[in-house]
Amino acid sequence: MDxxxxxxxxxxxxGTTAHVFNELSKIDEATHISLTAGEFDIxxxxxxNSLEELFxxxxxxxxxxxxxKTVTHVVEKELSKTEI
Amino acid sequence: MVATDVWITxxxxxxxxxxxxxxxxxxxxxxxxxxxxxxxxxxxxxFIGTVLDPNFLGFFIPKNGLLxxxxxxGLGNAISTISYVYVVALTQDPSxxxxxxxxxxxxxxxxxxxxxxxxxxxxxVHAFFMIILGAILVSLSRGIVNLxxxxxxxxxMNLGTFLYVYEQKKARTIKIRGKRYDSIxxxxxxxxxxxxxxxxxxxxxxxxxxxxxSIVISxxxxxxxxxxxxxxxxxxxxxxxxLGMGKMSVVxxxxxxxxxxxxxxxxxxxxxxxxxxxxxxxxxxxxxxxxIGIIFVFLGMTALSFSEVxxxxxxxxxPGSGSRLLKKLSTIKGVEYVSATxxxxxxxxxxxxxxxxxxxxxxxxxxxxxxxxxxxxxISVLKEWELV
Numbered sequence: 001m002d003x004x005x006x007x008x009x010x011x012x013x014x015g016t017t018a019h020v021f022n023e024l025s026k027i028d029e030a031t032h033i034s035l036t037a038g039e040f041d042i043x044x045x046x047x048x049n050s051l052e053e054l055f056x057x058x059x060x061x062x063x064x065x066x067x068x069k070t071v072t073h074v075v076e077k078e079l080s081k082t083e084i
Numbered sequence: 085m086v087a088t089d090v091w092i093t094x095x096x097x098x099x100x101x102x103x104x105x106x107x108x109x110x111x112x113x114x115x116x117x118x119x120x121x122x123x124x125x126x127x128x129x130x131f132i133g134t135v136l137d138p139n140f141l142g143f144f145i146p147k148n149g150l151l152x153x154x155x156x157x158g159l160g161n162a163i164s165t166i167s168y169v170y171v172v173a174l175t176q177d178p179s180x181x182x183x184x185x186x187x188x189x190x191x192x193x194x195x196x197x198x199x200x201x202x203x204x205x206x207x208x209v210h211a212f213f214m215i216i217l218g219a220i221l222v223s224l225s226r227g228i229v230n231l232x233x234x235x236x237x238x239x240x241m242n243l244g245t246f247l248y249v250y251e252q253k254k255a256r257t258i259k260i261r262g263k264r265y266d267s268i269x270x271x272x273x274x275x276x277x278x279x280x281x282x283x284x285x286x287x288x289x290x291x292x293x294x295x296x297x298s299i300v301i302s303x304x305x306x307x308x309x310x311x312x313x314x315x316x317x318x319x320x321x322x323x324x325x326x327l328g329m330g331k332m333s334v335v336x337x338x339x340x341x342x343x344x345x346x347x348x349x350x351x352x353x354x355x356x357x358x359x360x361x362x363x364x365x366x367x368x369x370x371x372x373x374x375x376i377g378i379i380f381v382f383l384g385m386t387a388l389s390f391s392e393v394x395x396x397x398x399x400x401x402x403p404g405s406g407s408r409l410l411k412k413l414s415t416i417k418g419v420e421y422v423s424a425t426x427x428x429x430x431x432x433x434x435x436x437x438x439x440x441x442x443x444x445x446x447x448x449x450x451x452x453x454x455x456x457x458x459x460x461x462x463i464s465v466l467k468e469w470e471l472v
Contacts (some may be wrong), residue, residue, distance in 0.1 A: 002262075005260045005423070007423070007427075024469075025469045028391040030469075032468070032469070033468065034396070034466075034469075035466045035467040035468070036395075036463045036465050036466060037394065037463070037464045037466055038462065038464060039461050039463060043396055043465075060312055070426055072428035073423075073426065073428070073429060073432060074425060074426045075423040076423075077407070078421055078422065079410055079411070079413075079422050080420065080421035
């Protein structure tokens with residue numbers, strides 16, 4: 001079965017960015033974690049086996065101290081320069 | 085790793101051709117054993133190999149395009165290795181020409197241009213040449229440069245290394261079951277192909293008896309050579325993982341830093357084992373040249389680390405834009421991947437580009453001209469963690 005990729009866009013409380021970043025890096029399903037400047041503070045890309053697993057993962061992320069809001073975008077289709 | 089290489093060539097196998105054959109024959113056995121161990125399960129979900137590379141998929145037989153890349157990587161490595169031993173055998177003082185292997189970074193810049201079809205920015209060119217020049221200065225010796233040896237280094241040896249790195253990079257970017265081809269399988273298979281090519285090439289130069297001699301020496305000194313190849317395995321796996329992250333030229337230029345790190349290590353080893361390791365010459369003007377070389381390497385590295393820009397563009401599009409917009413976005417230079425998403429934004433585009441100027445010129449200027457885009461937001465990446 002195809003894996004499900006998703007982006008979780010996160011806003012955090014002031015002063016908690018480093019803590020949230022470190023906690024996110026412990027998540028096995030996270031493939032990219034970017035600390036960003038702009039509308040969101042952190043962008044996480046995750047790869048999971050199902051939407052059910054994605055739901056559980058976002059629940060887990062919500063429990064990290066310092067996170068104010070998350071917006072999840074499920075990838076429906078993707079084109080990558082690295083795919084051959 | 086270089087320190088153990090020196091130890092073996094001085095104490096165990098003085099003939100460079102036989103050393104190469106022994107290393108790859110023993111290395112093949114060691115690498116296959118590592119692959120078997122790495123394929124064992126740590127728990128229900130994970131292989132032991134995932135500790136070293138999270139993308140590890142277990143034992144995987146390469147096919148089609150991947151197989152082609154691995155065979156070509158093996159060929160490049162074999163050409164480079166045979167050229168290296170030929171230089172060592174040909175020149176009385178190989179250390180006078182071997183520093184020029186650092187120039188392979190210049191070849192890799194051209195390789196990156198071939199892949200990305202884009203000119204490097206000025207700061208990158210400055211940084212590369214600072215690192216290369218620094219590495220050459222650090223490893224220079226007082227020996228007279230042998231022109232035939234130099235031609236071998238600049239020709240087949242560096243071209244072989246270029247082919248090896250280029251094909252490994254191509255293999256590393258192939259995705260299998262949604263993940264990048266892992267560095268453990270890549271290293272093991274490319275080494276096996278290298279061994280095959282070396283077994284074919286070496287006897288043509290030094291005669292078929294070299295095979296028999298290599299087998300005898302490999303059996304007699306198996307554990308010493310196996311230790312050397314074990315270290316090589318870990319060094320190359322980390323190198324291949326780094327290749328998955330960035331440009332070949334950048335990774336190779338950064339790997340040149342090892343010449344700086346090897347300097348204090350050689351000093352310690354030469355003090356402990358004076359009969360095996362030669363004390364690096366740090367006296368007078370020569371010492372000053374080496375210090376200048378170290379400064380160059382660090383300045384180059386610092387400049388390089390500030391040159392790249394990574395960001396995301398979050399896009400809202402007109403209804404019905406579909407795969408047409410997906411394709412338009414993916415053709416923009418600097419775009420790593422485009423994801424059509426379900427959520428507040430319709431597309432998330434990941435950008436990796438050489439400078440902010442190029443991000444404006446190559447990406448934003450193109451985005452604003454796409455009529456299907458209603459609105460977009462640029463988000464700069466300040467720090468990143470990536471599973472590679």
